[in-house]
Amino acid sequence: MISKALRRRVIPSGVAFPAFQSQSLIRVATILILSVLVLYPLFWMLVGSFQPTPMRMEFSLRAYERVFTSRYLPEVLWNTGVMTVATTFFATLLGVPLAWIVARTDTPFKLLINLVAMIPFITPPMLGAIAWAYLGSPNSGFINVAWSGLTGAEEALFNVYSMTGLIVVMTLYLTPYVFLFTSIAMQNMDPTLENAAAITGAGPLRTTFTITVPLAMPAILSGAILVFIQSLEIFAIPAAIGSPGGIYVFVTQIYQLLLGVPPRFSDAAALSLPLLLICALALWLQLKIIGKDKSYTTVSGKTFRPKLITLGKWRYAALAYAGLYLILAAVLPYLVFIYGSVIRSSGLPITLDNLTLDYVIRFFTGEANPLIWRSIRNSLVLSLGGATIAVILAALCSYYSSRGKGRSKAYLDFISLVPIAIPGAVIAIGLLWAYIRPPFQLYGTLWILLIAYTTRYIPFGVKAVSSSIIQISPDLEKAAHICGAGWIRGFVTVLVPLLLPGLFAGWVLMFVSMMRELSASIMLYSSGRETMAVALYLLWDEASFQYVSLMALTLVAISLICIGLMRLVVKAGNPAGVH
Amino acid sequence: MKNVEINGLTKFYGDVKAVDDIYLRVNQGEMITLLGPSGCGKSTTLNMIAGFETLDAGEIYVGDNVISSHTLSVMLPPHKRNLGMVFQSYGLWPHMTVAQNIGYGLKLRGIRGAKAKERIADALRLVRLEPYANRYPSQLSGGQQQRVSFARAVVYNPDVLLLDEPLSNLDATLREEMRFELKELQEKTGLTTIFVTHDQMEAMVMSDRIVVMQAGKIVQIGEPRDIYESPANRFVASFIGVTNFAEGEVLSRSDSGMRVALGGAVLACAARPDIAVGEKALVSIRPQDWSADTVQPEAGTPNLIESRVEKVVYLGGSYEIWTVTAGARFRIHRYGELSVSPGDTLYHWVAPERVRIIPN
Numbered sequence: 001m002i003s004k005a006l007r008r009r010v011i012p013s014g015v016a017f018p019a020f021q022s023q024s025l026i027r028v029a030t031i032l033i034l035s036v037l038v039l040y041p042l043f044w045m046l047v048g049s050f051q052p053t054p055m056r057m058e059f060s061l062r063a064y065e066r067v068f069t070s071r072y073l074p075e076v077l078w079n080t081g082v083m084t085v086a087t088t089f090f091a092t093l094l095g096v097p098l099a100w101i102v103a104r105t106d107t108p109f110k111l112l113i114n115l116v117a118m119i120p121f122i123t124p125p126m127l128g129a130i131a132w133a134y135l136g137s138p139n140s141g142f143i144n145v146a147w148s149g150l151t152g153a154e155e156a157l158f159n160v161y162s163m164t165g166l167i168v169v170m171t172l173y174l175t176p177y178v179f180l181f182t183s184i185a186m187q188n189m190d191p192t193l194e195n196a197a198a199i200t201g202a203g204p205l206r207t208t209f210t211i212t213v214p215l216a217m218p219a220i221l222s223g224a225i226l227v228f229i230q231s232l233e234i235f236a237i238p239a240a241i242g243s244p245g246g247i248y249v250f251v252t253q254i255y256q257l258l259l260g261v262p263p264r265f266s267d268a269a270a271l272s273l274p275l276l277l278i279c280a281l282a283l284w285l286q287l288k289i290i291g292k293d294k295s296y297t298t299v300s301g302k303t304f305r306p307k308l309i310t311l312g313k314w315r316y317a318a319l320a321y322a323g324l325y326l327i328l329a330a331v332l333p334y335l336v337f338i339y340g341s342v343i344r345s346s347g348l349p350i351t352l353d354n355l356t357l358d359y360v361i362r363f364f365t366g367e368a369n370p371l372i373w374r375s376i377r378n379s380l381v382l383s384l385g386g387a388t389i390a391v392i393l394a395a396l397c398s399y400y401s402s403r404g405k406g407r408s409k410a411y412l413d414f415i416s417l418v419p420i421a422i423p424g425a426v427i428a429i430g431l432l433w434a435y436i437r438p439p440f441q442l443y444g445t446l447w448i449l450l451i452a453y454t455t456r457y458i459p460f461g462v463k464a465v466s467s468s469i470i471q472i473s474p475d476l477e478k479a480a481h482i483c484g485a486g487w488i489r490g491f492v493t494v495l496v497p498l499l500l501p502g503l504f505a506g507w508v509l510m511f512v513s514m515m516r517e518l519s520a521s522i523m524l525y526s527s528g529r530e531t532m533a534v535a536l537y538l539l540w541d542e543a544s545f546q547y548v549s550l551m552a553l554t555l556v557a558i559s560l561i562c563i564g565l566m567r568l569v570v571k572a573g574n575p576a577g578v579h
Numbered sequence: 580m581k582n583v584e585i586n587g588l589t590k591f592y593g594d595v596k597a598v599d600d601i602y603l604r605v606n607q608g609e610m611i612t613l614l615g616p617s618g619c620g621k622s623t624t625l626n627m628i629a630g631f632e633t634l635d636a637g638e639i640y641v642g643d644n645v646i647s648s649h650t651l652s653v654m655l656p657p658h659k660r661n662l663g664m665v666f667q668s669y670g671l672w673p674h675m676t677v678a679q680n681i682g683y684g685l686k687l688r689g690i691r692g693a694k695a696k697e698r699i700a701d702a703l704r705l706v707r708l709e710p711y712a713n714r715y716p717s718q719l720s721g722g723q724q725q726r727v728s729f730a731r732a733v734v735y736n737p738d739v740l741l742l743d744e745p746l747s748n749l750d751a752t753l754r755e756e757m758r759f760e761l762k763e764l765q766e767k768t769g770l771t772t773i774f775v776t777h778d779q780m781e782a783m784v785m786s787d788r789i790v791v792m793q794a795g796k797i798v799q800i801g802e803p804r805d806i807y808e809s810p811a812n813r814f815v816a817s818f819i820g821v822t823n824f825a826e827g828e829v830l831s832r833s834d835s836g837m838r839v840a841l842g843g844a845v846l847a848c849a850a851r852p853d854i855a856v857g858e859k860a861l862v863s864i865r866p867q868d869w870s871a872d873t874v875q876p877e878a879g880t881p882n883l884i885e886s887r888v889e890k891v892v893y894l895g896g897s898y899e900i901w902t903v904t905a906g907a908r909f910r911i912h913r914y915g916e917l918s919v920s921p922g923d924t925l926y927h928w929v930a931p932e933r934v935r936i937i938p939n
């Protein structure tokens with residue numbers, strides 16, 4: 001009798017156990033997959049730097065010796081230093097006032113100025129770099145041709161293939177990061193703080209310099225550090241602008257080492273290490289600043305928004321400033337590509353005779369170059385697959401991070417953030433070493449690119465998903481479990497529907513980023529496995545202006561369609577309970 | 580220290596008249612409170628005085644100077660008004676220490692060095708925070724932040740001090756303490772002060788005069804006692820403290836008083852010239868003005884009502900007894916022991932001067 005009752009009591013917990021197991025199984029799998037994705041290439045990059053060739057297992061320090069005694073290293077260090085420091089400085093110098101104009105002044109057409117934040121999202125650095133190469137090349141650049149046409153001057157107005165050119169283009173495309181961080185901080189600032197300064201006797205300008213800017217400082221620094229990291233890892237701009245002028249930085253030098261005959265794999269790996277360390281240091285610094293930032297966010301009751309600062313006549317100067325930036329960063333480049341896609345030959349004046357649709361037709365029928373359609377197909381396959389895999393991983397990772405605690409949470413937060421600090425080139429070198437020989441010989445397949453993409457953009461996905469997951473109370477799942485749903489059923493039927501907007505936003509963000517990925521792809525692609533960004537680079541190298549232009553516009557069009565879709569879906573599908 | 584004069588102040592938000600033709604004079608050194616329910620326009624009024632909001636009509640003077648005027652198109656920006664303000668969320672600058680927060684206004688007025696140090700120390704002493712000069716606001720408790728905020732607002736001797744619900748972010752016990760402390764600080768500094776709150780107890784304790792607002796309009800101005808004892812209308816009576824309302828009809832009127840019928844009972848009260856015999860009148864009696872007993876008091880007790888006990892609520896040290904008679908319900912506040920339970924008969928009476936007729 002007693003034993004029967006006892007057994008009856010035991011059975012339910014026995015049934016509940018497997019459900020628990022499936023959850024911890026998935027959790028362990030998530031942690032493992034993420035770790036392999038992130039740490040495995042880093043491990044191989046390190047191993048590779050101590051190996052003479054990928055095929056021979058042997059310890060040697062010769063690669064480091066070669067790299068650190070090489071003639072190129074001092075130059076690469078100097079160039080990289082000048083470029084990144086100057087870019088970070090100017091991007092901050094341009095971005096902060098732009099943010100202030102939008103957040104705090106009565107400058108007209110603010111919606112337009114806010115587009116600044118969208119520029120890097122829509123225009124890949126590759127496009128900016130190529131467009132500026134067409135605009136500013138010393139002999140045939142449109143700006144210089146127009147200048148000598150106007151003034152008769154022999155000297156080019158602006159030679160983009162120079163350190164100055166490199167810094168200008170870098171700054172144009174990285175300023176938005178500072179702008180975005182700063183304007184968000186200024187918009188979310190407790191208005192009471194500025195009102196308090198005003199009532200105490202501080203005029204608008206003094207309030208700006210003693211209250212607004214110091215309070216936004218953590219955000220400004222954080223944006224500046226992001227710019228710093230980006231300027232270290234972007235490949236397209238130094239490749240398209242620096243290399244033709246003989247200016248090599250870390251990423252382009254690593255690429256050169258791979259291009260050599262024979263390719264110097266171990267030197268590339270050895271050169272990757274200092275690059276990785278600098279980026280890691282920068283990320284660590286940024287995290288420290290963001291951590292400190294929390295003590296700055298003050299709780300506020302309902303308060304009056306501070307009056308916008310009336311700039312008077314100066315508002316037109318502010319508008320002109322913002323307008324000039326938009327023209328340089330977006331309008332001119334797109335004009336170049338539009339011109340390029342319909343002109344018979346580069347440099348011809350725009351008359352009806354000189355316009356043609358031949359290139360457009362040949363581009364879209366695939367007659368022009370088999371590379372074009374192949375690369376579009378490859379990119380779509382990679383980005384659709386990569387974004388989907390990455391978003392699932394990101395969802396699991398954010399879930400376990402938001403619901404977990406202690407070490408496993410800390411580890412997940414860490415591992416899902418680290419890729420931000422790993423330049424594409426470094427991941428590529430690591431993956432090369434890891435997957436170039438049997439049994440995992442993935443080099444030469446799309447798989448290696450898929451792994452690279454998933455690894456690189458996991459942080460974006462985690463960020464997008466976790467910002468919506470923390471708004472969903474764990475009680476909702478608990479309620480599902482009380483109603484009798486197991487863990488998997490609870491996750492799929494309760495969480496996933498609520499998370500859909502966040503998941504979709506993360507998916508689009510990653511898809512768009514993968515479509516344009518170049519830093520890693522350029523080192524990992526093989527013939528037949530080109531992506532759109534790689535094809536763009538190759539076509540540009542072949543100097544086919546029209547196809548480059550068409551390719552660039554196609555890439556942007558695909559991104560825009562995706563972003564548009566996302567807006568529609570997020571607007572339509574915002575379920576109750578998530579705001 | 581200056582006086583403030585507000586004439587015909589009006590503010591629209593779209594179609595909403597947030598502030599509707601307000602006239603108000605605040606005397607030198609006086610602490611005046613704008614009191615009213617949420618959304619009645621208190622903050623809007625204060626923000627117009629501070630210069631954060633434009634006026635749609637009217638004018639504001641501080642001393643002899645006009646600081647805002649619709650007709651004269653004057654709108655002095657906040658930083659030129661020489662006012663002090665304590666905000667609901669304190670608005671302490673998180674990147675400055677306590678001393679830097681307090682010293683900011685001094686620096687702007689050209690007071691620097693040793694002189695500034697002395698003034699900052701004085702202000703810190705005033706709010707009893709001397710040891711905290713070098714702390715950051717995030718290292719202070721709510722009440723301490725509140726006091727820093729006060730010190731920051733008064734250190735440069737502003738013409739007028741504005742307080743916008745400064746106590747509403749504090750917990751109940753601390754809020755009660757700070758009421759007295761703020762009042763004391765205000766008296767010490769002697770500043771002309773305009774205080775905004777929706778808490779009637781705060782208003783009672785702290786103000787020299789209370790301005791009761793409703794839907795953008797001023798409905799009554801007076802000393803706390805006046806407002807409590809003779810509310811101008813039903814809204815004020817119900818907003819300030821608990822009261823018993825009953826519709827009655829005036830039976831007779833003479834110089835010595837009136838008699839009003841309330842259901843079955845007849846109450847005597849002071850005469851009002853504005854109500855005629857036969858008219859309806861709203862009667863208000865505060866719960867604590869009742870006397871009550873379970874046995875019938877001697878004959879001739881004025882305004883005696885016999886009613887049935889509905890429920891008894893223990894309030895800690897006192898009781899509230901809810902009763903009902905034909906035609907009226909009453910709440911009776913009683914200190915000390917009285918053993919009644921629902922269903923019992925209760926005799927309660929009230930002095931005629933405690934029966935108030937409220938104009939409708």
Ligand SMILES: Nc1ncnc2c1ncn2[C@@H]1O[C@H](COP(=O)(O)OP(=O)(O)OP(=O)(O)O)[C@@H](O)[C@H]1O
Nearest residue numbers: 592595597615616617618619620621622623624777
């Ligand atoms: N910026 C604004 N835009 C539109 N309407 C507003 C604005 N500010 C206030 N109002 C409206 O004006 C009226 C008065 O608002 P106000 O903030 O002055 O009320 P309050 O008395 O301070 O209330 P509370 O006690 O809730 O702070 C309200 O009806 C409010 O909805």
Ligand SMILES: [Mg+2]
Nearest residue numbers: 621622623744
């Ligand atoms: Mg208010």
